[in-house]
Amino acid sequence: MTAVRIPPVLRAQAGGAKALSASGGTVGEVLAAVVEQHPGLRDQIFTADGSLHRFVNVYLNGRDVRYEGELAAPVAEHDTVILLPAMAGGT
């Protein structure tokens, strides 16, 4: 199982969970398993054609998956995935 960190702004769609466990051999499979558990997350993470939204960054073991093969990036058993959307707040 891979641990997927859910950012605060998406926790309402994930039943309040800070992290979810999901299995899969690639980032795409892991995230598909995540939205299977919490369908409300689907539109926040994926575009209509199934690719990642550009405003949600996905890190696999601290590395941006945009440079690691995107959704095809291979995931091992104890890897960690971080979902990180941009935040605006500052004042």
Next chain:
Amino acid sequence: MIKTYDELLREARASVSEVSAAEAAALAVQGARVVDVRESPEWEEGHLPGALHISKSYLEQRIEAAVPDRDAPVVLYCAGGIRSLFAAQTLSEMGYTDVVSMIGGFQAWKSEGRPWRTPVVLSQQQKQRYSRHLLIPEVGIEGQARLLDSKVLLIGAGGLGSPAMLYLAAAGVGTLGIVDFDTVDLSNLQRQIVHTTERVGRRKTESAAETIRALNPDVTVVPHEEMLTDENVERLIAGYDVILDGTDTFETRYTLNDAAVRAGIPVVHASVFRFEGQLSVFRPFDGPCYRCLYPTPPPPELAPGCSVAGVLGVVPGVMGMLQATEAIKLLLGIGDSLAGRLLIYDALDGTFQEVQLRRDPDCPACGQAVLAARVSA
């Protein structure tokens, strides 16, 4: 056994290697640490370029921090070459293996017409105010002088800007520009600690300037009472060494990013949401920029500002202080900046996580095409 001064001097001469000013200059070029062991008033009248000042009375206490490697080559000098001889003996007793003393000291160096410089002199008040900085080798008088000569622009005198500017002012950053068009509201005071209850309704730039002046009269505050826009951004950021992004909207963050990249000014970025904060440093063309990190803004419902989503007041406090820390590091050129790394602070978990950021070769602000056009221009 009682020894006379002459006997002590003879012993020192017998045990310490001495070099001429020319040899000392050559050793310095080869990387030897040059240490001036005179007293502070002598140092302030002039010293060798690149020398480190540790007066003989503090030598034992401070040399290990300044020169941790006991096999590193060290050249000691004083005014005439006597005190440095005894100092070299001390270092030898402490296990330093490659120490020499410069014959004739600073007088010989100067009379041979070799280059020397006058150090920055802080006033007595400044020495006292910044004494804890002066004790840190990475800052010292030179670093403090650099801070006093530095200009930092804060975009926003709010949750992030308040703690950041307080610490930058306390640290003696000489010029603080503040861009904010807003007035102080009672709901700001839960986190915007540069303002006060009695200043509710007053301009934030004015309120912030008042607090900073009371904290440190060395600091010049330049208020920019306007909203940062595509039209004025270039003018607003011109001449600053570092920018702190403490805004509340994506529009402003992208506007600032693009202009800062064009102007080659590093931006220390932070953003907050409820119990969480993000922090990074964007150094133009030397690391990723904000657009490399987030190419497009999220829809508004996915990225509410603090006035909509709320924020634990201390979270922007923590992030703003980290911004001030990164800014000071950039100004002093010390440590490893957060360029290329994003720090995520989760206050509820009490954790910091770090992810690696990369420059996007296709970035419209700093990608290959922009760089090529810049080089050919």
